[in-house]
Amino acid sequence: MKGARRRKRGDGAVYLRGRTQWICYSVNGKKVWESSGSEKEADARQLLRRRLGEIATGKVSSIDAEKVTVAELAEDVVADYKANGLDTVVKAVRFSARVKKFFGNMKAHKVTGSIVNQYRDKRLADGAANGTVNRELGFIKRAFNLGIANEKISRKPSIAMLKEADARKGFFEYHEFEALRDNCPDYFKPVVTFAYFSAWRKEEILGLTWEKVDLHDGVIRLEVGETKNEEGRVYRPGNEVMEVLRAQWEKRKVVKLGGKTTALLSHFVFHHNGKRIGGKYGWIQAVWRRACCKTEVLDRRGERVTLGQMVEVEHKGEKTVKYVGRLFHDFRRSGIRDMIRSGIDKEVAKKISGHATDSVFSRYNITSEDDMVDAATKRSAYLKEQQEKAGRVVVMPRAEKA
Numbered sequence: 001m002k003g004a005r006r007r008k009r010g011d012g013a014v015y016l017r018g019r020t021q022w023i024c025y026s027v028n029g030k031k032v033w034e035s036s037g038s039e040k041e042a043d044a045r046q047l048l049r050r051r052l053g054e055i056a057t058g059k060v061s062s063i064d065a066e067k068v069t070v071a072e073l074a075e076d077v078v079a080d081y082k083a084n085g086l087d088t089v090v091k092a093v094r095f096s097a098r099v100k101k102f103f104g105n106m107k108a109h110k111v112t113g114s115i116v117n118q119y120r121d122k123r124l125a126d127g128a129a130n131g132t133v134n135r136e137l138g139f140i141k142r143a144f145n146l147g148i149a150n151e152k153i154s155r156k157p158s159i160a161m162l163k164e165a166d167a168r169k170g171f172f173e174y175h176e177f178e179a180l181r182d183n184c185p186d187y188f189k190p191v192v193t194f195a196y197f198s199a200w201r202k203e204e205i206l207g208l209t210w211e212k213v214d215l216h217d218g219v220i221r222l223e224v225g226e227t228k229n230e231e232g233r234v235y236r237p238g239n240e241v242m243e244v245l246r247a248q249w250e251k252r253k254v255v256k257l258g259g260k261t262t263a264l265l266s267h268f269v270f271h272h273n274g275k276r277i278g279g280k281y282g283w284i285q286a287v288w289r290r291a292c293c294k295t296e297v298l299d300r301r302g303e304r305v306t307l308g309q310m311v312e313v314e315h316k317g318e319k320t321v322k323y324v325g326r327l328f329h330d331f332r333r334s335g336i337r338d339m340i341r342s343g344i345d346k347e348v349a350k351k352i353s354g355h356a357t358d359s360v361f362s363r364y365n366i367t368s369e370d371d372m373v374d375a376a377t378k379r380s381a382y383l384k385e386q387q388e389k390a391g392r393v394v395v396m397p398r399a400e401k402a
Contacts, residue, residue, distance in 0.1 A: 012052060014044045023048040027055060034066070054154060068152050070103035070111060073143035080146060095139040098123075108147060113158035116140060120162070130162040137161055170330035171337060172196060176297045180307060180326075183291045187272045188284060190244045194270070195328065197241045199335025199352060202328055206278040208269045215249060218242055235352055245269065292325045 012025035021036045021044035034051070036044035074096040081092045102119050103111070116137070123133045137159050144156035172180070177196045181189050194205055204222070213220050222233040237245065252266040268276045277284055292308030299305050308325025339349040 012048050014041060014048060016041075023051065025051050025055070065153050066107060066109055068108045068147065069105045070108050070140075070143070071100045071105060073108055073147045073152070074099045074139075076146055076150070076152075077139060077143045091135070092139065095136050098136060099140060099143070108144070108153050109155065111144075111157050113160070116157050116159050131164045134161050134164060170326050170333065172326070172330055172334040176295075176307065177331075177334075179297050180291055180295045183294045185287060187270075188277070188287055188291075190248055191270045191277065191284075192331075193244050194237075194241055195331040196335065197238060198235060199332050199339070200235075201332065202278075206268075206270060206276060209267055210249075210252070210269060213245060213269060215242075215246060233351065288328055289323050289325075 012023060014021060014023050016022070017035075019039050021038055021041050022033060023036060023044050024031065024033050025048065026032065034047070036047045038044060078089065078092045078096050081089045099119075102122065103115075106115075119140070120133055120137060123136060124130075128136075138161075141156070141159045144153065147153040148156060177192070181192045184192055191205060194200070195202070198205070208220070212222060218236055220235045220237065222235075248269055252271075266274050270277055289308055289310070293306060293310065295307045296304050297307065306325070308323060310321050311324050312319055313322045314320075336349060339352065340346065344352075
């Protein structure tokens, strides 16, 4: 090889091609030629030392690793989610599009923590909440971790997460749940009822199929790998939920398609005209918001309030309409709180709701404003009782010393 400088066998070589310094080394007996991208021999020797070090430590040391793009890693995450049947595929596709739009075809090995911070700052400038940006940063982190696990790349950037706001404190009292349910479309009322009583995740409810439901024994079984935390779960619903499930079973055979009534077995427990609610058929966000905006309830001061409203906000000089109010996920918080209030053991409540750890469970088992009022009332009553006891105490005179 003309221009190559001889080194000891196995140490690779540096040589000049045109005006650019190149290196040559072997990986598993296969020759690899790689441009240093520099005219300086010192730069080429530094790159060669790095490659030889990667070979010695068993890391990816092929030039192919230098060709891997962030876009490719993002696509791998989406493919992994689809292969494992995870319910977060829709979110992964959305995150992937945002990541690819920002990073383009940037090589993964050139991404630094500083560049990731630029992505973070842009998303915040776009008006995304800290929690949303953190989910996207988590997607990027997973992309690099998966790339390393698949031996496509050998390093990942440092990714710092943002501080998130305290857990939301939206709750549904029973009368609020009933009022909202009355304002929901008929096909969505069973979903709302199941969500309120089970404290399950939205994806678990909408994805529930009949093979998981045993109406005879009154039990629902989710197998290992079918939940977010990968653990199996057994749930025995109460009478109100069982009535809903039996009604869903009876009407699963008849749906309306194109204005005609036809027999069709529905695979999903909760469906709309035979099709799954949400998923690839679209999320019921608009249905939920309409129901909340129509629902009026009395708050603890006796004033009439709506569970949701559309408000006009200004963002980047443009006016837009934003929804403010209760979320579907508030049912999960409410269910957990009510189970604890009713005396259900924490470990049992965790099994029902599907929480694997105490830390996450505690984030949901938070107090509402009414809980704080109750606590203050109870403490006032306790202090009053202590004062009354103190008033009944007879102070005995101190005995005089002889």
